[in-house]
Amino acid sequence: MSEPLLAIDDLHVEIAGRGRTVHALDGVSLDLAPGEALGVVGESGSGKTMTALSVLGLLPSGGSVTRGTVRFDGEDLVAGGEKRLRDVRGDTIGVVFQDPLTSLNPTMTIGAQVAEPLLLHQDTTRKQAWEKAQDMLGLVGMPQPAERMRAYPHQLSGGMRQRVAIAMALVCEPKLLIADEPTTALDVTTQHQILELIDDLRARLGMAMILVTHDLGVIAHRVDRVAVMYAGRIAEQAGVRPLFRAPRHRYTEALFAALPEKAVVGATELRTIPGLPPDLSTAQHGCRFAARCGFATDVCRTEEPPLTADGDHAFACFHPVPEEAADPLDDVVPGEARHTPAVPSGAPLLEITDLRKDFPLSGGPFARRRGTVSAVGGITLTVRKGETFGVVGESGCGKTTVGRMVAGLENPTSGTIAFAGQDLAAVPRAQRRAHRRAIQLMFQDSTAAMDPRMRVGAILREPLVIQGVGDRAEQDRTVAGLLDAVGLPRGAVDRYPHEFSGGQRQRLGLARALTLSPELIVADEPVSALDVSVQAQILNLMRDLQRDRELTYLFISHDLAVIRYLADTVGVMYLGKLVECGPAGQVYAQPLHPYTRGLLDTVNVPDPEQAGESRTPLGGETPSAAAPPSGCRFRTRCPIAQDICAVQEPAVTTPLGAGHQVACHFPLLQDAAPAAA
Template sequence: MRGVSFALEQGETLAIVGESGCGKSASALSLTRLLPPTARVSGSIRFLGEDVLGMTDQELREIRGRQIAMVFQDPMSSLNPVRTIGVQMEEMLRVHLNMSRRQARARSVELLASVGIPSPARQMTVYPHQLSGGMRQRVMIAMALSCEPKVVVADEPTTALDVSIQAQILELLRRITEVSKTSLLMVSHDLSVVAGLADRIAVMYAGEIVESGPTTRVFDHPRHPYTLGLLACIPRLDGPRTETLRSIEGGLPDPLARKSGCPFAPRCAFVMERCLVDPPALEEKALAQVAACWADLSEVTVAEVAAPVAVSPSAASRANGHVLLSVADLKVHFPIGTAIPFRPRPVLRAVDGVSVDVPRGGTLGIVGESGCGKTTTGRAVLRLVEPTSGQIRFDGHDVAHIGPDELKALRPRMQMVFQDPYSSLNPRLTVADAIGEPLVVHHASQRGALRPRILELLEMVGLPARLASRFPHQLSGGQRQRVGIARALALRPSLIVADEPTSALDVSVRAQILNLMRRLQDEHHLTYVFISHDLSIVRHMSTKVAVMYLGKIVEIADRDTLYSNPQHPYTQALLAVVPVPDPQIERGRRRAPIRGDVPNPANPPRGCRFNTRCPHAFDRCFQEEPELADLGRGHRAACFLAKPEVAKDQLQ
């Protein structure tokens, strides 16, 4: 990180946005000098006029927690696991504010209540692991607020949380900054998340701030090509759907390599000769908006850049009526706890009766929050986990019941792309070995033909041939994911199950991978099962979408029907909480529509599984479970209140 300057005023919210390794967390940590001792920090950091860098440790401790409080990404590792919430909260108050035990206790309960924790007095006696992720993050926020700090630094506070919980935490942060006039410094990789919260935004790239300004101005008229690219490459729920996403080509620069000129030049669409030699400085481009770029972007708009380049034949038009994969009443139960003789063993119903058809050439999107069973469904389809009951028919084969030899023979036709490109590649195998393995296992290539086929696959996924001899740790996240895709393609499958293939990737790389998957689908007539928690990405990729909640499909329809006319309250709520990169829309939202947490899947509620969180729940929902009822035109929803599609047509 070098030459970073920013100012935070009383009661203001500043968001620092950037991709991994851009130095955004380091900027935040340096405020209270929490960086590791190997970091060399120069420049000045002034807090209320005092120089933080010149402070003694004693003075620093006084500021940390008391004046500047931190909220981290992972609340589990920031809370002490062996002490109760109450003890940890009281300790803060007693150390910093010299409160008595009684006072501290009363104040802690008050604080927990203020961050929306139900029955706060009771929660004081629980240990961190007994709380859900969202609740833990609330506790962290309550602790950060306990000493009424002037500044709260929140480092990716919602990244580890589900969308519905993320909306609740964002709303909480917004309320706090409004009520207590606390300044908030928020660090995030996601522009949409900060859109509704931040007054000003600073975009960082490769250790430098490349653009900063008032939120609305930065979103409406970005003046740096990187900001422009970031905004253009996010598939949006509120805009028209495009076939191809704009992507920022290339990858993040190596932070250890020194380069001359603008660090963004190799990926920039507006690059000029000057950019390669002369690093641009921040200059005022519009009122209060600065950007470090030689080009003049005042005439360029995000919508123009995001517009589709070329319209390829859409997958939907080719998706003929033939069903490639048909799943009927699939159940996957995992035994939990200890077996007691003569008693049924308790089971976790990870997938509890899923039925779905996937047409050849189409893409089925499965959306849901963590613990809804979407990953298990995907794995059961490929029989990577054993289904407990149900039928899986893949092109005429009964996948659920065939023997190991038949299964092995079927493997080449159905493949998987994994979420985490770091753990899905064996660290001891080179890229060529990893891609070549399926070919070797199935004797699909002659000895001499193996190498050319590997090179062909590398080219297919847009990787240079020289990477063939590299080991996974020498590749970037995006490159690794391309290797994962090449491995899945090696045997020319007809079905690919992609389990969150982009959620571990940086925003600018995400669009590249999505475009690649779309292109490959067109070129190789692939059928996808695309699993994701991100509704906007699913909309971009899918022809048909299933929404899952606690092991069941609650709503399923073709893409446009589902997004334009969601019938299940859970789908409606999910659509309402997806952050949109538009400050106007985000500010207009006031209440997070789903309260509470996802119930424990081992012990789902009686009746409708969504009844604990549903705003419309009535008596019947607590007694019987709604069937996945047909609403017409292939639209099905498991809700008593769902209205048939046909009726709507007649109205029109």
């Protein structure tokens, strides 16, 4: 065998803080061959990002490698020190971080930032660096690269910024690319384009890659080998197909079981992993997963299991999953209806009619208005009491704008929003505050939604104070009841938001939305940044609270698996228009609009055997909302568009019967079963 490009051996990393030391990595060993792609998965805090940062020498303040080696291309980077690491970073090792805004300098043009690694690491002139940077932007699929070179990061979309970050990482043609959650916050089509781009560039440049992610669907299709991490150690390591078909560690098995794709097979709840990962600032004894494992015995609690190799499959578990156990992915089939919720029969609670929202487009605060952006172009939908209405679509389709208008944070340009039969725009201003108690918003970023200077008790009590609900004692009882409802200890009232994990903060966000006992909660991407096990806990909690409190959800997400699990009805939006709407099971099993079919085909199913030969992922770029295409807005990307699509906007029809609507001149009836009698 050839010498590995990267060899991590017995790596120990500690992070010293005020009064405690966190043992972030405890004996991690990994090899990576030239040209190989390694996926690293695990819950938040498992050590996957810390492993990647250790290779780069980018440990957080107080962090240090206390033992072990990191050999890259035959050289020990730990022994080389910071000076040698500065030479390697950006040259022979490229890195793409999760949030491109943290990687890009807002005061520098795109061209200057992509050219910078060349000027630092290679003997080149500024002109040559600028030309190569422009070529690299073209290589990563940036539209109009010559013009984008002089743009600034804030002038680009999220997908474009991520393409810039990839161009910066690859412009020096490195031997190794480290991609740390590069597509977590992106919608399915942008995610697919970015991952396809990375795969293509890897093949061209012969690069090796470490892909850090919690998305098992991405791992299934994009890597050769997988390392599963838990509490700073390697729990399991194997080729991608053997791992997905026959996981041996009980933790890996539990991660697969928490997938929404698994639980929708007749189940009412997602399987979750009980408890929390161990506190790595304290001494660890025995198997670190024992406290959360249903198969743990006394030996697991007293002895640490060794990483045992069974051929090319290694795992650290005293009671491994039997090799003959049922396939964990045997019922993960893309697009198949695995639950058929009853059609909601409650009375209409939210009725939206021809809703439109235009934003002014100008060149700056002192420039004249140059036109408008059509964020929402006239949608009509009904949400019934007690149902979950899921809204899906790519970034920029208008789904969040709809949610903000329903929650009262944006005013419609035209159209009506009726809640419980009353037009919200007609509510007298003096009564709006009280009326808004019935509609609450759950934000995507729970951290940004909470004042970091306020304790949790004050955050949850604030709406009660504003609305004048009860005295202090009654408010305290309400806050305590809310913490009980979302599964947090009552002692949390004295802590600040930053003292909680991401999943716990999202529970706080849900508690905040429940404070005034609303009838409708607008949930805007509430689980998009959570790992699979925490996501399962939040989704189960939302379902339980919906049942116990008779809640109605308007659930906004770009995660089609989550929507399929949670929603009764699904509305698919594209460029401000509702193109398809119907019962969740029917929309997923029998998509009528080419856009819906394209979204489903673009999803990374968590099964390496689903090669996607019969799938046709969406391609092309979404047109500008400032100048949407005439006729059908999807026609510029539609594989079946004809002349009529350019001149006539399609009417809403119900080819499969009432309840399943589509706005398309040529719905995909050839792929749909006949409507039930």
